[in-house]
Amino acid sequence: MKVTLTFDNGPTAPVTSQVLDTLQRYGVRATFFLVAQNLRQPENRAAAERAAAEGHWIGNHTLTHTVQLGDSDDPRLPEREIGEAQELIGDLASPGRLFRPYGGGGILDGKLLSPAGLTYLQRNAHTCVLWNCVPHDWDQPDQWVDRCLQDVTTREWSLVVLHDLPTGAMDHLPRFLDGLRELGADIVQDFPHSCVPLQAGRLTLPVDHLLTR
Numbered sequence: 001m002k003v004t005l006t007f008d009n010g011p012t013a014p015v016t017s018q019v020l021d022t023l024q025r026y027g028v029r030a031t032f033f034l035v036a037q038n039l040r041q042p043e044n045r046a047a048a049e050r051a052a053a054e055g056h057w058i059g060n061h062t063l064t065h066t067v068q069l070g071d072s073d074d075p076r077l078p079e080r081e082i083g084e085a086q087e088l089i090g091d092l093a094s095p096g097r098l099f100r101p102y103g104g105g106g107i108l109d110g111k112l113l114s115p116a117g118l119t120y121l122q123r124n125a126h127t128c129v130l131w132n133c134v135p136h137d138w139d140q141p142d143q144w145v146d147r148c149l150q151d152v153t154t155r156e157w158s159l160v161v162l163h164d165l166p167t168g169a170m171d172h173l174p175r176f177l178d179g180l181r182e183l184g185a186d187i188v189q190d191f192p193h194s195c196v197p198l199q200a201g202r203l204t205l206p207v208d209h210l211l212t213r
């Protein structure tokens with residue numbers, strides 16, 4: 001059983017640092033999908049720089065995390081939410097120009113992408129990284145660990161979405177990592193193919209169900 005960890009919506013300096021301390025202690029590497037406007041605060045930028053320096057991958061999780069690509073008619077949305085975010089992330093970005101759309105609660109549906117958004121991602125050689133395990137740490141910060149440990153046993157390779165946000169959920173990260181160890185899970189940094197429909201701008205999986213019609 002393999003497990004990949006991703007941390008979305010940061011960096012938020014104190015919590016991201018706490019997560020980095022924990023990952024370092026357990027010898028685990030992960031990916032941080034940043035809401036890029038957070039980087040305008042120097043302490044957040046420093047936390048992201050530390051993550052990159054410690055071998056974690058850094059991806060783009062939109063500029064503002066306010067509107068799903070498939071939920072807007074604004075033709076400039078992809079340039080702003082993806083392009084400006086990528087510019088802010090700058091040289092912290094990992095190879096492959098990793099992008100994760102704003103998921104609006106974790107549901108993989110037609111609001112996730114738009115035709116314009118997909119075209120933008122293809123033209124700019126992005127890699128789109130989705131997920132298959134969403135333990136709702138953001139709204140159930142004290143209950144997510146057991147649910148997630150149970151859930152990862154149901155598939156061969158789980159790509160888990162967590163959040164380095166000040167909800168208190170990350171206080172339980174050590175217990176989660178202990179639980180994964182007890183399960184004998186192999187914690188890896190790369191992503192299961194089934195969660196990556198776009199690789200460096202090239203479509204590798206059907207995405208019709210993710211596109212606004």
Ligand SMILES: [Zn+2]
Nearest residue numbers: 008009102103
């Ligand atoms: Zn998010």
